[in-house]
Amino acid sequence: TDASCPPLLLLLLLLLCHRPFPFFPPASSLPLVTIVPPIKPDNGPQAYPEAEKANLPVFTMNYPRIQIPFEITLWMLLASFAKIGFHVYHKITIWVPESCLLISIGLIVGAIMHSVHEEPPAVLTSNVFFLYMLPPIVLDSGYFMPTRPFFENIGTVLWFAVVGTLWNSVGIGMSLFAICQIEAFGVQDINLQENLLFASIISAVDPVAVLNVFEDVNVNEQLYIVVFGECLFNDAVTVVLYNMFSFVAEMPVVEPVDVFLGVARFFVVGLGGMGFGILFGFVAAFTTRFTSKVREIEPLFIFMYSYLAYLVAELFSISSIMAIVTCALTMKYYVEENVSQRSCTTIRHVVKMLGAISETLIFFFLGVVTITTEHEWNWGYILFTLLFAFVWRGLGVLVLTQIINPFRTIPFNLKDQFGLAYGGLRGAISFALAFTLPDNIGRKQLFVTATIAIILFTVFLQGISIRPLIEFINVRRTNRNLGTINVEIHCRLMEHTIAGIEDLCGQWSHFYWKDKFMKFNNRILRRILIRDSRAESSIVALYKKLELQNAMEILDTVSGDIKTNTFKKFLAADLRNMHDILSKNMYKIRQRTVAYTNKHALPNDSQTKEILIRRHASIRRSLRPGSFQSTVSRKTPPKAHSVWFLHESLLEEVAYPTRRSRSSRPARSSSRAMMPLRRLDTLTEAPSVDAVGDGGRTDHGVSRTDSSYSDSHAAPRRHINSSDDQDSGSVDNLRNNHHEAQEEEEQPSSSSPVWAAEPRDGTTRNPLLRRPQWNPKKK
Amino acid sequence: MGSSSSSTERIPDAQELMQETGFSAAHLVRLYERFEFLDKDDRGELRLDDFEAVSELAMNPIGDRIIGAFFSPGRETVDFPSFVRILAHFRPTDTNRTRNGRNGAQPEPANSRTSKLKFAFQLYDQDRDGKVSREELLQVLRMMLEMQVTEEQLQSIAERAIQEADLDRDDAISFDEFKKSLEKVDIEHKMSVRFLE
Numbered sequence: 001t002d003a004s005c006p007p008l009l010l011l012l013l014l015l016l017c018h019r020p021f022p023f024f025p026p027a028s029s030l031p032l033v034t035i036v037p038p039i040k041p042d043n044g045p046q047a048y049p050e051a052e053k054a055n056l057p058v059f060t061m062n063y064p065r066i067q068i069p070f071e072i073t074l075w076m077l078l079a080s081f082a083k084i085g086f087h088v089y090h091k092i093t094i095w096v097p098e099s100c101l102l103i104s105i106g107l108i109v110g111a112i113m114h115s116v117h118e119e120p121p122a123v124l125t126s127n128v129f130f131l132y133m134l135p136p137i138v139l140d141s142g143y144f145m146p147t148r149p150f151f152e153n154i155g156t157v158l159w160f161a162v163v164g165t166l167w168n169s170v171g172i173g174m175s176l177f178a179i180c181q182i183e184a185f186g187v188q189d190i191n192l193q194e195n196l197l198f199a200s201i202i203s204a205v206d207p208v209a210v211l212n213v214f215e216d217v218n219v220n221e222q223l224y225i226v227v228f229g230e231c232l233f234n235d236a237v238t239v240v241l242y243n244m245f246s247f248v249a250e251m252p253v254v255e256p257v258d259v260f261l262g263v264a265r266f267f268v269v270g271l272g273g274m275g276f277g278i279l280f281g282f283v284a285a286f287t288t289r290f291t292s293k294v295r296e297i298e299p300l301f302i303f304m305y306s307y308l309a310y311l312v313a314e315l316f317s318i319s320s321i322m323a324i325v326t327c328a329l330t331m332k333y334y335v336e337e338n339v340s341q342r343s344c345t346t347i348r349h350v351v352k353m354l355g356a357i358s359e360t361l362i363f364f365f366l367g368v369v370t371i372t373t374e375h376e377w378n379w380g381y382i383l384f385t386l387l388f389a390f391v392w393r394g395l396g397v398l399v400l401t402q403i404i405n406p407f408r409t410i411p412f413n414l415k416d417q418f419g420l421a422y423g424g425l426r427g428a429i430s431f432a433l434a435f436t437l438p439d440n441i442g443r444k445q446l447f448v449t450a451t452i453a454i455i456l457f458t459v460f461l462q463g464i465s466i467r468p469l470i471e472f473i474n475v476r477r478t479n480r481n482l483g484t485i486n487v488e489i490h491c492r493l494m495e496h497t498i499a500g501i502e503d504l505c506g507q508w509s510h511f512y513w514k515d516k517f518m519k520f521n522n523r524i525l526r527r528i529l530i531r532d533s534r535a536e537s538s539i540v541a542l543y544k545k546l547e548l549q550n551a552m553e554i555l556d557t558v559s560g561d562i563k564t565n566t567f568k569k570f571l572a573a574d575l576r577n578m579h580d581i582l583s584k585n586m587y588k589i590r591q592r593t594v595a596y597t598n599k600h601a602l603p604n605d606s607q608t609k610e611i612l613i614r615r616h617a618s619i620r621r622s623l624r625p626g627s628f629q630s631t632v633s634r635k636t637p638p639k640a641h642s643v644w645f646l647h648e649s650l651l652e653e654v655a656y657p658t659r660r661s662r663s664s665r666p667a668r669s670s671s672r673a674m675m676p677l678r679r680l681d682t683l684t685e686a687p688s689v690d691a692v693g694d695g696g697r698t699d700h701g702v703s704r705t706d707s708s709y710s711d712s713h714a715a716p717r718r719h720i721n722s723s724d725d726q727d728s729g730s731v732d733n734l735r736n737n738h739h740e741a742q743e744e745e746e747q748p749s750s751s752s753p754v755w756a757a758e759p760r761d762g763t764t765r766n767p768l769l770r771r772p773q774w775n776p777k778k779k
Numbered sequence: 780m781g782s783s784s785s786s787t788e789r790i791p792d793a794q795e796l797m798q799e800t801g802f803s804a805a806h807l808v809r810l811y812e813r814f815e816f817l818d819k820d821d822r823g824e825l826r827l828d829d830f831e832a833v834s835e836l837a838m839n840p841i842g843d844r845i846i847g848a849f850f851s852p853g854r855e856t857v858d859f860p861s862f863v864r865i866l867a868h869f870r871p872t873d874t875n876r877t878r879n880g881r882n883g884a885q886p887e888p889a890n891s892r893t894s895k896l897k898f899a900f901q902l903y904d905q906d907r908d909g910k911v912s913r914e915e916l917l918q919v920l921r922m923m924l925e926m927q928v929t930e931e932q933l934q935s936i937a938e939r940a941i942q943e944a945d946l947d948r949d950d951a952i953s954f955d956e957f958k959k960s961l962e963k964v965d966i967e968h969k970m971s972v973r974f975l976e
Contacts, residue, residue, distance in 0.1 A: 407973075409871065409971055409973055410965075410967075410968050484943050484944075484960065485936060485940050485943060486940050486943050486944045486960040486961070487960065487961060487963075487964055489916075489919075489920065489936075489940055490899065490957075490960070490961055490964075491964065491969060492923055493841065493899060493902060493903075493923065494966075494969045494970050495969070496840055496841045497841065497845055497898075497899065497902065497970070498969070498971075498972055499835075499839060500835075500836050500839040500841070500842055500845040501845065501866065501972055502972055503833055503835040503836045503839070504813075504830070504833055504845075505810070505813055505866070505974070506816070507972070507973075507974075515835075539923070539924060539936065543932075543935070543936045543939060546939070547939075
């Protein structure tokens with residue numbers, strides 16, 4: 001297959017890079033550019049060897065200079081090609097998690113490298129892993145963590161992460177120590193501390209594969225968020241435990257004071273990490289308040305601040321993972337309101353990309369290194385490790401759930417517990433920690449081998465089998481559709497009710513804290529951190545999203561080649577970026593509409609009125625509840641041209657830079673959006689579309705275009721190309737353009753004139769529609 | 780918790796209440812204590828100002844409605860059984876029926892999904908005509924959204940909500956339509972309070 005050619009070539013290239021092949025000669029013998037003046041040879045001793053007289057070289061190569069970046073790039077490309085390759089067969093990725101595939105490919109590459117006696121790059125040294133490869137992954141997880149369910153379940157998450165990991169580490173460590181006492185296995189030299197250290201390494205769960213499965217199967221939100229959160233936070237706990245135990249392992253004697261100090265340190269580390277994260281998050285949010293003039297570098301702040309949080313936490317040896325996660329969590333909410341649409345997209349995209357590449361590389365190298373390291377295999381130790389890991393995880397989940405269930409509003413049932421226990425795969429963190437074990441531990445190789453064994457075992461076996469199992473035992477599912485406005489309103493009502501009842505009963509629960517926090521947030525935090533702080537209810541936000549969805553659906557009916565599926569998927573997932581479009585101005589428009597309707601007369605009154613009536617009927621039909629889910633049948637052609645406007649306007653915003661030639665025309669035209677249908681009735685009573693008269697600009701300059709078609713075609717067209725005179729934020733432009741488009745929607749037109757016929761290049765027609773959807777999964 | 784069974788003696792009709800509402804003795808005792816706490820004048824029943832004295836409830840956007848739900852139509856005071864009966868709506872749904880030993884002929888328990896929905900519905904439907912009209916919806920929306928939106932936005936949102944839910948086109952949401960619109964939502968979770976003991 002053609003997908004495999006490039007990787008093979010790359011592989012070859014990589015191999016060649018490592019070996020000193022003749023045509024990559026080392027630098028010293030390269031003919032560098034030298035022009036040497038002729039030296040008279042004399043017979044005396046010469047201090048320096050004679051410089052060769054060389055001609056000007058036409059072709060030189062200097063490999064060592066670029067070696068490191070070059071190899072990094074090639075490895076990344078190779079891993080990425082592997083990823084592309086997997087999706088050639090779509091079915092594979094359903095049944096086999098991607099991490100398995102990556103490890104397999106890594107194994108193959110490792111085998112190749114081993115057979116030519118090459119060393120893999122030292123990617124998994126402590127510094128490279130912890131400073132360069134881990135932060136993007138954690139940032140990815142933290143940034144896309146669904147905050148609301150997370151905070152609702154935070155107690156459970158922390159409980160499982162902290163206590164669960166401790167339980168696992170101590171349990172496994174102790175049992176392994178007991179096993180070590182058995183002479184038959186020949187591992188008596190491993191003392192308790194080392195066992196504990198090893199146990200702490202392998203108790204870090206990393207359910208990447210599982211999360212993908214959960215996502216696909218739509219398991220209930222509670223389970224998902226607990227698994228997700230646990231994985232995130234137990235990374236932090238594991239690293240702390242690891243540091244603690246490795247410190248302890250080097251000490252000959254452990255005193256109770258040390259245990260106490262260990263506990264204290266744990267709190268310092270955890271809370272300190274969170275504190276730093278929150279601090280940096282707020283600083284980042286505050287900074288973005290002022291970046292409206294430097295939109296191009298806005299995403300930079302996000303990355304720099306999160307990375308800074310990570311590094312500063314590393315500086316003080318406190319939990320950098322917690323720091324970066326809390327930083328991302330704090331930052332996200334405020335930053336996404338401050339930055340422009342584009343920056344928001346860029347940030348999300350880059351975070352995802354970095355996370356993906358890091359993860360890919362890690363699993364890939366896991367495969368490679370498996371083959372190329374020296375292993376020390378010990379059947380007894382390793383098998384018992386596997387057994388204990390499994391057993392303790394299961395026990396741990398059972399016991400911990402029993403304890404925490406009474407505190408939960410929805411207790412976990414047995415099936416959930418099974419999902420939780422079985423989803424305890426091991427992954428990258430264990431891998432890296434194993435490699436960074438200090439060398440003075442006698443049995444380091446054994447530990448490394450055991451870790452790799454357990455990772456491979458869990459990832460392959462559990463990863464592949466979890467999907468059928470979850471479906472078989474029928475874990476509770478959740479409904480993930482974008483809610484209707486009813487649902488949002490009623491849920492809000494219910495939340496308020498519950499909060500009220502709880503207050504009445506004198507109880508607190510998370511509703512209370514959430515309420516308090518939201519008040520604090522609205523009153524203080526938003527004022528400080530957000531440039532344009534207007535508290536926005538989620539009801540209103542959802543409403544705007546849904547209106548936009550309507551708009552898109554109307555488009556969809558005409559532009560038939562866009563599949564409804566991808567369409568809706570996009571909308572559900574990515575509308576957050578779009579709600580600014582319909583915000584604010586959408587409603588002010590109506591005032592202006594009403595104001596203008598009386599001033600000017602339509603040249604062609606009755607016809608337009610009739611068409612408006614017809615049009616509105618069709619719009620009305622399209623907005624039936626049922627129509628949200630199903631494809632709306634093809635509408636009358638009159639829509640065609642207006643639809644193009646929406647396309648074009650959105651296209652324009654995205655495809656072209658916001659600086660455009662400004663015309664003197666008032667940019668905006670306003671319209672009645674696809675709004676409440678009753679309202680539309682009034683539109684038919686008065687001539688709605690007026691000639692654009694004045695060239696005067698107002699702040700949100702309203703202009704009505706002429707309804708005579710020749711003019712109207714020209715006018716709105718130009719509107720697209722002109723832009724606002726005030727802040728040139730892309731958001732505003734998009735908003736403005738959308739107005740024009742919406743106005744055009746209302747524009748009665750009996751012919752499919754210039755617009756429909758005038759294509760923009762179909763390929764880029766609506767890049768927005770092709771934006772990938774991002775699910776909060778650890779992918 | 781041995782003492783609780785004796786303290787239920789202070790509560791009138793404790794056994795009946797427990798049977799009817801499904802609260803345990805411990806829950807009931809705690810609720811009784813709370814009732815007494817709220818009942819500042821020791822009248823044995825709560826009045827409107829007692830409810831309003833709960834400061835957070837007064838600040839709740841729909842606080843008035845919630846308080847109103849406790850008062851049966853026409854009455855101005857709430858006695859303990861009524862108090863508990865309303866609160867019973869918020870008990871987490873029993874996943875197993877055997878706890879209360881009910882048989883199939885029992886009336887709908889207060890904390891079933893339908894009862895919870897009915898409670899929520901009645902928060903909207905103040906005139907008890909079985910339908911939530913646009914105006915009623917608007918009132919609630921106004922309360923919840925307060926200063927954040929303009930009147931027009933409110934109208935639009937209300938309009939949209941009615942559009943979505945109103946299947947029989949009578950411009951109002953009946954209880955069945957209400958139920959249907961929430962069929963995918965986990966009401967048992969959202970409308971449950973974990974009562975302390």
